[in-house]
Amino acid sequence: MRTNHAEHIISTVESGSVGTRLTASWRRSLQKHGLDPSRDPGPRRFSDAEIAERRARLEGFMGLAAPKLDQLFQMVGNTGCSVLMTDRDGVVLDQRSKDADAETFRAWGLWTGADWSEEAEGTNGIGTCITEARALTIHRGEHFMSRNTVMSCMDAPIFGPDGELIAALDVSSCRADQTEAYARLIAGVVSQTAKQIETEAFRAAFPKARIIAAPEERPEGAVLLAVDQDDLIIGATRAARRAYGLGFGSQIAPRPASDILGRDDSASALERAERAALKRAIARAGGNLSAAARELGIGRATLYRRMNRLGLNDTGAN
Structure with missing residues (x-):
């Protein structure tokens, strides 16, 4: 049985056929790594x-x-x-x-x-x-x-x-x-x-960042972005890097999340997430914008700008 298997591996590789991904791995094993398929240890x-x-x-x-x-x-x-x-x-x-x-x-x-x-x-x-x-x-x-x-x-x-x-x-x-x-x-x-x-x-790597799950599904993993308080992307999973061309390595050149995710007449995933976060903070603060800004870790002026951009002026906030 083992002899037959080893002979099959060798003959398949030596046939030179393109084969499948499996055949490519067999070829690497035999020719690149110099392994013997009948080796016992x-x-x-x-x-x-x-x-x-x-x-x-x-x-x-x-x-x-x-x-x-x-x-x-x-x-x-x-x-x-x-x-x-x-x-x-x-x-x-x-x-x-x-x-x-x-x-x-x-x-x-x-x-x-x-x-x-x-x-x-x-x-x-x-x-x-x-x-x-x-x-x-x-x-x-x-x-x-x-x-x-x-x-x-x-x-x-x-x-x-x-x-x-x-x-x-x-x-x-x-x-x-x-x-x-x-x-x-x-x-x-x-x-x-x-x-x-x-x-x-x-x-865990971005404990202070807001984590955004992009709407598209990728078979290679979760499409996640880590966004700081200024809405700049400071981290991305492999699938997100591939989806948005962010490159690999420990450092990502900060870029506005809205530029990556795109903006159109309908709310983007980022805008929906941001709007929800602002509304939750304002609700918890009972409409007090100063308190809401403190909870979000931003200044009151920054909160106003975000509210204006997202059309949240009519919130009954004070």
């Missing part, structure tokens, strides 16, 4: 000191992610699945599995400290998800290594507040009867959980 494991160092780099992020990992495991743990989160290098930093399944996952290398990068293990859920920066499922025989064809892996990337890939979320199954259809169902939950973690990390 499992994934290498980093030392405890190296694992601790990698965790320390993501300490705040891991704390935010942990409750979401717990929720995901509650959903899939009883179906013979483990939940893992890796860093951007594909090294497992957090893992959950049922006691009854733990020995199986440990034997497969699906355990804390294991290196599941594509460079080390060839085509696999974690490594290929990171390499291609997209959610995917690698089901049994789609793996590069013959020894990994016993598992099904559903993965999604997690991007940090700077838009760069920071981690990967994985659910792997040890069930021999796991079907591709069921794997697709789990994959949807994995992607949704990854988006939730990304959103939590983004909000």
Whole structure:
């Protein structure tokens, strides 16, 4: 079985056909990384000191992610699945599995400290998800290594507040009867959980900013903008950066949110959110604009200007 799988991988790559994205990953594994699909030793494991160092780099992020990992495991743990989160290098930093399944996952290398990068293990859920920066499922025989064809892996990337890939979320199954259809169902939950973690990390990175969710949906993640008190964009998720051409990296050149989201005769998402925020503040202050401005952290003159722009003059405020 393993010999046949390895021969299939090699013949497919050497045929030179364009093939699919899966074939492209097999080609990288064989030709770029020089891996042997019949190699027996499992994934290498980093030392405890190296694992601790990698965790320390993501300490705040891991704390935010942990409750979401717990929720995901509650959903899939009883179906013979483990939940893992890796860093951007594909090294497992957090893992959950049922006691009854733990020995199986440990034997497969699906355990804390294991290196599941594509460079080390060839085509696999974690490594290929990171390499291609997209959610995917690698089901049994789609793996590069013959020894990994016993598992099904559903993965999604997690991007940090700077838009760069920071981690990967994985659910792997040890069930021999796991079907591709069921794997697709789990994959949807994995992607949704990854988006939730990304959103939590983004909000935590901009605690004093107003977070705006743009109206369009993007499969690669939440489209969120962080806007300061002057309505300038100071942060954006990866999906937002791609949607609005904001570029990547830790710093964004401040730009008016209204310029990015566009303004027309109908209220934009920004204007609707701003109008609602102003009206709430004025209502809480009982119509006292000075008090409302203090609550919003802006000056009374700035509040007047925003009210005029948004047509909120007739509020009964004083």
